[in-house]
Amino acid sequence: MEKIPIIKVGDTLLVSIQTDLQDQIAMTMQTDLLGRIEQTSARGVIIDISVVDIVDSFLGRVLSETASMARIMNAVVVVVGIQPSVAITLVELGLELKQIPTALNVERGLQLLRERIAWEDHAVADDAESRELGREEERARNGHG
C-alpha cells in the first residue's frame, strides 16, 4: 500500500504529501509519523499539503488529532501549503483547525517552528533558571544559618 514519505531534516521531520489522501493512507501516515517522532526525538514536524486538492472532514480531523498527539510527544506540528480553495472548503465545513499552527509554505513553516521551539526552550530555561536561583538562595540561607 502507498506510504507517505517522512524526511528528517535536522531536528525537524518533513512530511510531504504528494497524492490525494485516502482515509487509510492518512491513518498510516499518523502512525508512521508518531513512530518517527519517537525514534528521532524530533522537535518539529512540517506537513506540506500544497498538492492536496481535497481535504474532507475526516482528513481535517486526522490532521488536528495528529497535531495533538505530536504535542504530547513534545513536537510541534505545522501544516503548510493549504491551497486557497482548500482553505475555503475547510472554513465552509466549519473546520477552522484553530489548534494547528499553519503557514503559507515550507520556508515559512520552518521559520514558525524555529520561533515556537526557541520560545518553548526559552520558557523551559527560564523555569530551570528560576528554580536554580531558588535553590541557591536556599543554600545561602542554610549556609548562613
Next chain:
Amino acid sequence: MKGQKFPDILRKRTDEILENWVKRQLPLAGKGGITPDELRRQCAEFLNLLENVMQSGASSPDDPKMAPIVEFLKEVSRDRVMKGFSPTETAAFIFSLKEIVLPMLQPLAKNEETFSSEVMPLSLLLDQMGLLTFEQYLNNREEVIARQQLDMTELSTPVVKIWDGILALPLIGTLDSRRTMTVMEKLLQKIVDTTATVAILDITGVPTVDTLVANHIMKTVAATRLLGAEVIITGVSPAIAQTIVHLGVDLSGIQTRATMADGLKLALRMTKQQMTEEARNGVNLLEKGIAATQAAQARKGRS
C-alpha cells in the same frame, strides 16, 4: 391585379418608400451620433433585404430564408442601444416603415381576398420584425447590465499590497455571499502570490453589518489564518460597533481598529514584532553566554 402586389410595389417604388421612410425618421437622426447618411444606408439595405425575402416567399422570422434580415435587424438594434436610443425609438425603425407602406396597399385592402392574402401577412411580418428589434434591444441592455455588475464586483474588491508582507482590502458596498466569495478568493490568491503575513480588511465603505455579513467576515478571517496570515479589521464605525455588539457577534479573536491608519500601524508592528522577538531571543542568548563565561572565570579564579 398583377403589378399591385406588395413585392411589385416595393420594387417599383423603392425610391419613393425610402425617401418617405428616411424623412419620417429624421427627427431621430441627430441623436446619438447617427447621421442622415447612415440612416439612409440602413434603410436602403433593409428594403433590399426585404425585397429578397418577399421574393423567396418566407413569412416568419423563424424561416431560415429570413436569417440575413434577422441578422441585419439585430445589428441595427445593437447599434441603437449603444447610441442610447429608447426602446420606442429603436422599434420605430420598423414601425415607421409600416406607416408608409400600408397606405400604398390601400387598393389591396379594399378587396377582401387580397387583404387576407397580401396586406395581413405583410402587416404581421412587419410587426414581428418590430418586436424582434425590441427583443434584441432588451437582450443587449441586459448584457450591458450583466457586464457592469461583473465589473462592479471586480472593481469594488481590490487587494493592494501596501507594504512588505502587508495587504490592504478596502471593501465598498453591501457584502452578499457572491461578493464575499470573490473577496475571499482574491485575498487568498494574493496572499499566496505575495507571501503576505498580514491583511487589513477595511470596512469603512460597508454601510451595514448584519449577522450574515459578520459571518462572511469571520469565514474570510478563518480561511486567511489557514494560509498562515493574520487579518486586521479596520474602519469600524461607531454605528457598526453598536450593531456588532447588539447582535452578539464575537469578534474577540480578531484584531480590530477604528481607522485604516491605526490598522497599518498595528500591521507594521506585527510584522516587525517577529524581528524584534528574534532579536530579543538573540540578546538573551548572548547575555546568558556572557554570564556563563563570567561564572566559569570566577570559578577558575577561586580554584
